[in-house]
Amino acid sequence: MVSATFELPVENTPRGVRLPVSWAFDLEQTLECGQAFRWERQPDGAYTGVAGKRFCRISQDETSIFLEGASPDDFERFWRGYFDLDRDYGAIRSALCQDPVMEKAVRHAPGIRVLRQEPWEALCSFLISQNNNIPRIKGIIARLCRGWGADLGGVYAFPEPETLARLAPEDLSPLQAGYRARYLVGAAREVASGAVDLEALKTLPLEEARASLRRITGVGPKVAECALLYGCGRVECFPVDVWIARAMKTLFPDGLPECAKPWAGIAQQYLFHYMRRGPGKTQEN
DNA sequence: CGCCAGGCTTCTA
């Protein structure tokens, strides 16, 4: 087993925090690979968005990634974890590339990182994602934040579970989320009441964590796996959607290679991108 | 217009 942690050097400046990018980290690949839905590409190529109740503008050039407006405190308390910067993606990529098919997928977007999002936002995002397309998922989430999230000064936090728990599903009709609205309210009530402890899912044995999430109506195997992977840092979780099902049938009929299993969720992200945007695919979304 | 979308619940045999 490869060691997959290391110390990332960062440079604090008065205007924000700068990260060297000799390590695998491509902003566009990471923020537009379908794992997070609140980052918007600006005309100059930078990304703006809100995570963890913090607004940030992030840009990348040849040598660095710059988190504009992030204080050293913000960085240490949130962004370092959000971008999973203490995980050695170089080592993980090397491990994945022991399999020639995985190598092809990795090579296609080697700068993807799996974000460590907040569990509640990840759970809601992927409840909304079911039988849905990415542009519409983004729209629904934007309306959800604008309508029920805290005003951070023209941008909006993701709504608290307590806020949504007080609503009736019909109150969410402006979301145009369809049948998913009642899933959101139901999930909010389970979380707000303490029946589902999202923080505990980070350390609970996986099967117990899955079972806990699936108490929530609308959470099946795929959404549970997404909440655990993207929201709880459980990188061994492996969400299977239509694209990954296709990938498994065509690329790995005998199952995922052993070298990918400790980081199945990260492998999954490379495969998801590869299947959607890979060779032979036309542009979509 | 018809098919599909980072699926799940519910109904049916």
Place this chain on the structure above:
DNA sequence: TAGAAGCATGGC
């Protein structure tokens, strides 16, 4: 217990 229908809505 497996398989199919129904689901809200809109992107393409």
